[in-house]
Amino acid sequence: MGVTIKDVAREAKVSVASVSRALNGHGGVTAETLERIREVAARLRYIPHGAARSLITRRTHTIGALLPDLYGEFFSELIRGIDLAARVHGLQLLVSSSHDGSAEAAAALRAMQGRVDGLLVMSPHADAAFLRQNLPVGLPTVLMNTVLERDDYAALSVDNAGGARLVVEHLLGEGYRRIAFIQGPVGNHDVAEREQAYRDALAARTPGVAPIVLPGEFDEASGYRAGQRLVAMSPRPDAVFAANDMMAIGCMAAIREAGLRIPEDIAVAGFDDVPMARYVSPALTTAGVRIAELGKAALDQLAGQIDGDADAAAPVHVRIPAELMVRASSARNHASKAAASD
Numbered sequence: 001m002g003v004t005i006k007d008v009a010r011e012a013k014v015s016v017a018s019v020s021r022a023l024n025g026h027g028g029v030t031a032e033t034l035e036r037i038r039e040v041a042a043r044l045r046y047i048p049h050g051a052a053r054s055l056i057t058r059r060t061h062t063i064g065a066l067l068p069d070l071y072g073e074f075f076s077e078l079i080r081g082i083d084l085a086a087r088v089h090g091l092q093l094l095v096s097s098s099h100d101g102s103a104e105a106a107a108a109l110r111a112m113q114g115r116v117d118g119l120l121v122m123s124p125h126a127d128a129a130f131l132r133q134n135l136p137v138g139l140p141t142v143l144m145n146t147v148l149e150r151d152d153y154a155a156l157s158v159d160n161a162g163g164a165r166l167v168v169e170h171l172l173g174e175g176y177r178r179i180a181f182i183q184g185p186v187g188n189h190d191v192a193e194r195e196q197a198y199r200d201a202l203a204a205r206t207p208g209v210a211p212i213v214l215p216g217e218f219d220e221a222s223g224y225r226a227g228q229r230l231v232a233m234s235p236r237p238d239a240v241f242a243a244n245d246m247m248a249i250g251c252m253a254a255i256r257e258a259g260l261r262i263p264e265d266i267a268v269a270g271f272d273d274v275p276m277a278r279y280v281s282p283a284l285t286t287a288g289v290r291i292a293e294l295g296k297a298a299l300d301q302l303a304g305q306i307d308g309d310a311d312a313a314a315p316v317h318v319r320i321p322a323e324l325m326v327r328a329s330s331a332r333n334h335a336s337k338a339a340a341s342d
Helices: 005-012 016-023 031-043 050-057 073-088 102-112 128-134 160-173 189-205 220-231 245-257 291-306 334-341
Strands: 062-067 092-097 118-121 141-144 154-158 179-182 212-214 239-242 267-272 285-288 317-320 323-325
Touching: 005 016, 005 031, 016 031, 062 073, 062 102, 062 291, 073 092, 073 245, 073 291, 092 102, 102 118, 102 128, 118 291, 141 291, 154 160, 154 291, 160 179, 160 189, 160 239, 160 267, 160 285, 160 323, 179 189, 179 220, 179 245, 212 220, 220 239, 220 245, 239 245, 245 267, 291 317
Parallel strands: 062 092, 062 118, 118 141, 141 154, 154 317, 179 212, 179 239, 239 267, 267 285
Antiparallel strands: 285 323
């Protein structure tokens, strides 16, 4: 049997209620008594029973995060931002993934019910009907990179169109004309917005030049396969914009393997600005998103809802801007431009 609150109370020569108030920060005990209770609890290695405390407070002090995947630097950075902010608010983090499957996403949300005080949801399946079927009414929820037709939930999302437009206009400004685009997963909202901005920018600046679109899956392997197809084309594109950095990095490997130079033969750009983007060779031009800050902002919004903050509960939609990061993979005069951007 583990040490109980009664053991602490008996050793400290106080009531169980006094121990509870002292360890939960509710006051009502003198400074001397508080110090004695803490000393006894530490010496006996007393660990409060979370489930029992939750029955009293109706709080689990845990939040859930449903993500499409847990693999890759983007999600690592996102989880880091969420977790650091959660610790500040005294919350623990429970993470699950859907792997882009609606059934898995629904199962993950149902599994978290009753175990969390609120949810962060990033899922391509999170439309109004899906959330209505799988979320309890009134559970604090913040959406990330998920856009609904109705503003039922607070949401934070990256300005995909703005970031993609910056990348394509940069490539056009450098003199590249045959610019290919590597997609991400089919049906992904971020991909759709980035691809549409790519098409719109090309149509506006290079009318008559057809888009070149290659499939991808947001990972290095699919970027590598797209790169192999790209270098075999005739005429070959002189630049490629990948819908995320990991595909861009995989594409760069295929280009180098073919004996071509970056950017002299083919320029490369991505989206996200994951930490690795600065350290590949040549360093990767990308639409920079402060990924950890996105996670922190979403967690702060959710914590406000849990604490009853009326402003945090408002179903507002915040767009996080993307910033163009020009590096050596795309700038023709990359020696000076890459140094200036970093």
